[in-house]
Amino acid sequence: MSPTVSSPQTRKLAPVDLAAERAFLGSALPEAVLRVLDSGRFVLGPEVEALERAFAERCRCRAAFGVASGTDALVLGLLALGVKPGDRVLTSPFTFFATAEAIAWIGAMPCFADVEEHSGLLDVEKVEAALDDSIRCLLPVHLYGQMADMRALRALADEHGFSLLEDGAQAHGAERDGIATGELGDACTFSFYPTKNLGAAGEGGLVVTRDQAVADRLAGLRDHGSRTKYRHDFIGTNSRLHALQAAVLNVKLPHLDAWNDARRANAARYDEGLGDLESIRPMAALPGATHVYHQYTIRVLGEGRRDRLQEALAAEGIHAAVHYPIPLHLQPAAEAFGYREGDLPVAERLAGEVLCLPVHPFLTEEDVERIVDAIRRLA
Numbered sequence: 493m494s495p496t497v498s499s500p501q502t503r504k505l506a507p508v509d510l511a512a513e514r515a516f517l518g519s520a521l522p523e524a525v526l527r528v529l530d531s532g533r534f535v536l537g538p539e540v541e542a543l544e545r546a547f548a549e550r551c552r553c554r555a556a557f558g559v560a561s562g563t564d565a566l567v568l569g570l571l572a573l574g575v576k577p578g579d580r581v582l583t584s585p586f587t588f589f590a591t592a593e594a595i596a597w598i599g600a601m602p603c604f605a606d607v608e609e610h611s612g613l614l615d616v617e618k619v620e621a622a623l624d625d626s627i628r629c630l631l632p633v634h635l636y637g638q639m640a641d642m643r644a645l646r647a648l649a650d651e652h653g654f655s656l657l658e659d660g661a662q663a664h665g666a667e668r669d670g671i672a673t674g675e676l677g678d679a680c681t682f683s684f685y686p687t688k689n690l691g692a693a694g695e696g697g698l699v700v701t702r703d704q705a706v707a708d709r710l711a712g713l714r715d716h717g718s719r720t721k722y723r724h725d726f727i728g729t730n731s732r733l734h735a736l737q738a739a740v741l742n743v744k745l746p747h748l749d750a751w752n753d754a755r756r757a758n759a760a761r762y763d764e765g766l767g768d769l770e771s772i773r774p775m776a777a778l779p780g781a782t783h784v785y786h787q788y789t790i791r792v793l794g795e796g797r798r799d800r801l802q803e804a805l806a807a808e809g810i811h812a813a814v815h816y817p818i819p820l821h822l823q824p825a826a827e828a829f830g831y832r833e834g835d836l837p838v839a840e841r842l843a844g845e846v847l848c849l850p851v852h853p854f855l856t857e858e859d860v861e862r863i864v865d866a867i868r869r870l871a
Contacts, residue, residue: 513744569710611778646676759783
């Protein structure tokens with residue numbers, strides 16, 4: 493999957509390489525875009541329907557619904573599961589803010605359980621300890637391309653009678669213990685932001701579900717509360733995936749598994765090259781997990797060492813990223829959620845240590861070796 497061109501030491505290595513992806517796909521992308529332009533079907537339509545069928549099948553779900561963005565997918569997923577203003581939704585503090593933002597946007601209250609130090613995923617024992625009768629929904633995040641423990645979380649949801657919405661924005665194609673992303677949740681959301689493993693040419697999102705009642709609700713929520721033209725059964729919104737974005741995604745989708753394989757190969761090279769360093773600790777790939785490495789993440793141990801390493805790598809043209817430097821419960825916008833520093837110590841510690849290295853499928857072996865060598869010199 494790597495390009496055949498050489499990789500000189502002067503070449504900048506970034507978290508994504510959309511130019512290389514575009515070159516790999518060749519004429520297929522412009523042909524798909526022209527096909528949509530010629531059709532005159534720009535909102536929903538056959539391209540969106542084809543994407544929805546393919547995603548529902550991959551996730552072993554009943555139905556899928558393309559929406560305008562990953563954030564809209566979260567909002568509409570929560571609404572479709574019956575989450576209402578004042579309800580409490582338990583989620584991870586260690587992810588992108590949209591997860592908590594979507595909860596708050598509909599008037600519900602985000603609450604948090606801490607994460608596992610070795611993976612950054614929700615800690616099931618801490619989830620169980622945080623549960624009370626006020627929790628109406630659990631929203632686990634499949635972080636960095638690896639699924640949370642959905643068997644255990646499904647069992648908790650069934651035992652306590654709350655709904656289960658998966659945030660799969662970073663987990664296109666991931667599995668764990670033979671379970672696909674979206675297979676056990678009441679619904680699961682995806683983002684097609686351009687930097688994702690499967691990215692559109694702009695914004696886009698999707699919700700899958702195995703529940704027919706949830707599917708019926710989603711069909712109306714994204715289209716003004718209407719399932720029959722000019723009849724509006726409830727208050728919805730306008731969040732319909734554009735056909736141009738679906739066409740781009742339909743071109744890319746057949747390559748997703750191979751691209752994920754290439755990400756795993758790059759991750760294995762990092763594991764081999766960095767695993768013996770005392771100051772570097774790669775985040776764990778869990779037993780039974782099919783990790784798709786949306787990010788390859790290391791922990792840089794020692795106060796301030798992560799930021800110094802990031803700056804030193806950037807000076808050599810290697811652009812590593814920090815996902816995420818401030819946990820959700822300590823964001824300025826989260827003050828009303830009622831948390832303080834020290835409440836979720838694992839998430840807070842990881843926020844000061846994590847560094848995400850380029851892992852996209854268009855890196856060469858020489859690129860990965862260059863990054864490994866630089867870290868070994870600079871860490």
